[in-house]
Amino acid sequence: xxxxxxxxxxxxxxxxxxxxxxCSSQSGHNTVSWYQQALGQxxxxxxxxxxxxxxxRGNFPPRFSGLQFPNYSSELNVNALELDDSALYLCASxxxxxxxxxxFGQGTRLTVV
Amino acid sequence: xxxxxxxxxxxxxxxxxxxxxxxxYKTSINNLQWYRQNSGRGLVHxxxxxxxxxxxxxxRLRVTLDTSKKSSSLLITASRAADTASYFCxxxxxxxxxxxFGQGTRLTINx
Numbered sequence: 001x002x003x004x005x006x007x008x009x010x011x012x013x014x015x016x017x018x019x020x021x022x023c024s025s026q027s028g029h030n031t032v033s034w035y036q037q038a039l040g041q042x043x044x045x046x047x048x049x050x051x052x053x054x055x056x057r058g059n060f061p062p063r064f065s066g067l068q069f070p071n072y073s074s075e076l077n078v079n080a081l082e083l084d085d086s087a088l089y090l091c092a093s094x095x096x097x098x099x100x101x102x103x104f105g106q107g108t109r110l111t112v113v
Numbered sequence: 114x115x116x117x118x119x120x121x122x123x124x125x126x127x128x129x130x131x132x133x134x135x136x137x138y139k140t141s142i143n144n145l146q147w148y149r150q151n152s153g154r155g156l157v158h159x160x161x162x163x164x165x166x167x168x169x170x171x172x173r174l175r176v177t178l179d180t181s182k183k184s185s186s187l188l189i190t191a192s193r194a195a196d197t198a199s200y201f202c203x204x205x206x207x208x209x210x211x212x213x214f215g216q217g218t219r220l221t222i223n224x
Contacts (some may be wrong), residue, residue, distance in 0.1 A: 035221045039153075042214035042215050107155050
């Protein structure tokens with residue numbers, strides 16, 4: 001039990017639609033990151049938020065966006081879904097920023113048809 | 114982009130044997146971490162080793178780090194069926210604000 005919860009667990013969307021994935025972090029963990037994991041691959045960093053500000057971004061287009069809220073919850077929004085967006089999306093929180101272990105949620109399995 | 118490269122990509126051993134997985138990386142790091150993932154679900158943190166450490170133990174896990182070779186290894190001793198999972202190394206770069214994961218090693222423990 002990592003104390004990080006994600007919703008929904010599974011989701012099926014149609015190409016072109018928009019999706020919002022949610023994450024609830026542990027209290028006091030003011031850094032949250034989102035990762036995309038394609039089947040058989042390692043997680044790819046999407047972006048990171050620290051105290052509600054984005055402070056790092058991976059090689060993902062602007063249609064991937066996020067928010068972090070004061071209550072340690074966060075969102076990942078993806079617009080104009082493409083088939084290649086089908087993946088496991090993982091949320092991870094860290095206490096106090098960099099150079100610590102990350103606590104991962106169970107992920108949201110997104111399928112785009 | 115992937116930073117760490119795990120080797121081997123897949124490993125199958127008998128229960129009770131030791132399993133060794135290797136990870137190589139490219140940039141300067143603050144620390145290197147190992148994670149386990151069961152059946153495509155969330156990742157579970159196993160161990161963190163800082164760049165000024167050479168070896169670290171946690172239960173049946175032993176991790177080494179060689180910063181001169183930019184490589185790390187994870188040893189699982191006396192393996193159990195429950196150790197069957199994918200194992201990932203992740204580097205916490207000195208400058209970047211992110212963990213960078215490798216492709217992972219799929220470990221299968223046969224009873």
